[in-house]
Structures are given as C-alpha cells and as structure tokens.
Amino acid sequence: MSEKLTQRKAWDIVLDKLTKRSLWMLHYCTGCGAIELPPTMTSRYDMERFGISAMVTPRQADILLITGYLSVKTLQRVILTYEQMQAPKYVIGFGSCTINGGMYWNSYATIKSLDQYLPVELYIAGCMPRPEAIISSFTELIDRIGRGEANSWQDYYDNYDFYKKNQEHVFGEINTYVDIKDDKVKFGI
Amino acid sequence: MINEVELMQQFQKEFPESQARIKRERRIEVLLPAGRLYEFAVRIQKKLNFQHLSAISCVDWIDDGEYELVYHFWSYELNVLVDAKIRIDRENPHFETITDLWQPAKFFERDIHEMFGVVFEGNEDLERYILTEWKGPPPMRKDFVSRDFAHRFYHYKDYEPQWLTEMQQHSSGGQDE
Ligand code: SF4
Numbered sequence: 534m535s536e537k538l539t540q541r542k543a544w545d546i547v548l549d550k551l552t553k554r555s556l557w558m559l560h561y562c563t564g565c566g567a568i569e570l571p572p573t574m575t576s577r578y579d580m581e582r583f584g585i586s587a588m589v590t591p592r593q594a595d596i597l598l599i600t601g602y603l604s605v606k607t608l609q610r611v612i613l614t615y616e617q618m619q620a621p622k623y624v625i626g627f628g629s630c631t632i633n634g635g636m637y638w639n640s641y642a643t644i645k646s647l648d649q650y651l652p653v654e655l656y657i658a659g660c661m662p663r664p665e666a667i668i669s670s671f672t673e674l675i676d677r678i679g680r681g682e683a684n685s686w687q688d689y690y691d692n693y694d695f696y697k698k699n700q701e702h703v704f705g706e707i708n709t710y711v712d713i714k715d716d717k718v719k720f721g722i
Numbered sequence: 723m724i725n726e727v728e729l730m731q732q733f734q735k736e737f738p739e740s741q742a743r744i745k746r747e748r749r750i751e752v753l754l755p756a757g758r759l760y761e762f763a764v765r766i767q768k769k770l771n772f773q774h775l776s777a778i779s780c781v782d783w784i785d786d787g788e789y790e791l792v793y794h795f796w797s798y799e800l801n802v803l804v805d806a807k808i809r810i811d812r813e814n815p816h817f818e819t820i821t822d823l824w825q826p827a828k829f830f831e832r833d834i835h836e837m838f839g840v841v842f843e844g845n846e847d848l849e850r851y852i853l854t855e856w857k858g859p860p861p862m863r864k865d866f867v868s869r870d871f872a873h874r875f876y877h878y879k880d881y882e883p884q885w886l887t888e889m890q891q892h893s894s895g896g897q898d899e
Contacts, residue, residue, distance in 0.1 A: 639869035
C-alpha cells in the first residue's frame, strides 16, 4: 500500500482531499434497516455536517449504500446501478444481512455475502445499525479517502472475472450495458 | 337473507359427497372431492352471489402425499367466508383452473405453480413471477430444505470468533441445553 501511495500522482492526492468533503450518496433501500436513514439524513443526526448528501441518480453518486438483504432479483438491479456509477465509487454494506446473510442466513432467496458480487469498501455491522454507526462509517470512509486508501472499487476492474463468475452463478447472464474490461483499458483504471 | 346454517345445509343437499361445517360465526368450511370444485365454484358465484375470490392457498400434507388447495370465497351480501378445500396428488400435481370465473385466480394459480409446482390446466400464463431466476425445486414444498440449498448455492461464511466462544463459555447465554 505504501509503495502505491508514493506512486500516486500529486493530482490524485489533491483530488482525494476535495472528494472527501463532498460525497453524494445513493441509498438502495429494500432492506428494513433503511428506516435508520431518515434520522441520519435529517436534522436529528444531520449527515450534511460531513458533506454527505443524498443523490437521486447513480451517475453522479459516490457512495452506494446497500441497506440490508438483497434477493437474487434485487442484486441484479444493484449491479446495474453500480456499474453506471462513475469511479471512484464506494459501496457500503449496511447491516448484518450484507455481511453473512444476517437473519436470512438460511433463506433460499437472498444472497449471503455482498463482497462476492461487488467490491465493498466498508461494512456496518448490526441489525439494524443505529445512526451513530452509520455516521462513524461515513467518517471512517472520509478518513480513508483522505489517506488515499479507499481503493476497493479498483478491485472490480482488476478482478472482474471473479465478480462476474459469482454474479452469473446466482442469476445467469444479464446485459449491464457497461463493458468493464473495455473501460479499464480505455480509462487506464 | 340466508344465514350460515341455511347455507351449510344447502351445500350438503346439493353436494352430498361434500362435508360442510361451520367453523365459527360466518365462516364455513367445505371439504370437496377434487372433481366437484369447479361446479361448486360456478354454483357459489352465479346462484349465491359470492363475488369475491379472496385467495387460493396451498398446503403441503407431505405425510399424506397430497396437496390441499383452499379456495376462499367471500360474499359481500351475506358477509360469509366459504373455504372450499380439495386434495390433489402431490407427486404429479395437476388441477383445473377457475380463471374463467374469477380473473384474479390467474395470479393465485401462478403463485402456487411457482411455489409448489402445481400445474393449472387452462391457465395460459404460468410463467415465473417472483423467483425469475430460480433453478431449484419449488421452494415451498416441505421436502425442500432451505438451509441446505442456501449453503450449497450461496457463499456462506460461518462466523465463530474467539470472543464469542469465550462469552458463551462464561455465561449461559441460552446455550444450556
Ligand atoms: S441486517 Fe437486520 S435490519 Fe438490516 S436488512 Fe437485515 S434483517 Fe433487516
């Protein structure tokens, strides 16, 4: 990691400092834990203090917050959304369900471990995590971006075959309209 | 207006091979041979004016080797719910559709087909509805073990860290038995 840091261009370092102060969050709220988001976003806990606000479209969002369990069907939508987002992008797995299935650990319809299908930057444990936990994950993310360490999204470009294989195992082939391998070459990611 | 006692007596007279009983106030249960269900549905809809098919449900009686289909009919005039129950074979489950009587049956039958594998002859749309990518057997069958399937199919991590084991040793934590 430290070797990578020395190679980073000065511009990237400046960019990180700026990015961490302005993060837009797209929240995917099919899980029950999403009920903790309204107090986080509004005046009670007020996440705008940290420069984080909600975004309505994936193309302009930095954070993809997955609030809980994903079924095979919703996972496809999440992947479509994720691939539309522009790098750098950070997936936060919110709640036990994204970590190991949570209380749906023996369900036939939900995936168990989000990091098999998307590169997860941070997990928030808990069922459901309180707003304090969400905020502590945001500050952690901000710190990591500032240090230039929040690079998990690159893994999607580097190990696309791994993710693709796992995705196809659960739902077969879908057309996401994004060619990850092509993008990797074209944009030099 | 007829009450449930008269209604039950009527069922018994018209369908002598059925068993009807009043479960409680305004709730009637009718056990029918599978072949008479359609006729019963026609009668109850056209003559007795039960306008509403509120649901069709399926019960897996695995020890009997049978599925039970329960048709819930509701009348807004009598305020009575009639549960008509029939049994079909579990191994090759087929039954006739009632979609020509009630349109909503299309959805209920499709759902039962997806979850239990019952084929409703005459219902032309038995496509997958919720489990669009499903590869396993119908998941609501009692012999489908969800946990085994989940462990085989998905990436499942067991989580037994040291601190948890220690904590369980020190306290009862509901692990006594
Ligand atoms: S972790 Fe708990 S609160 Fe969150 S989606 Fe799963 S069951 Fe719901």
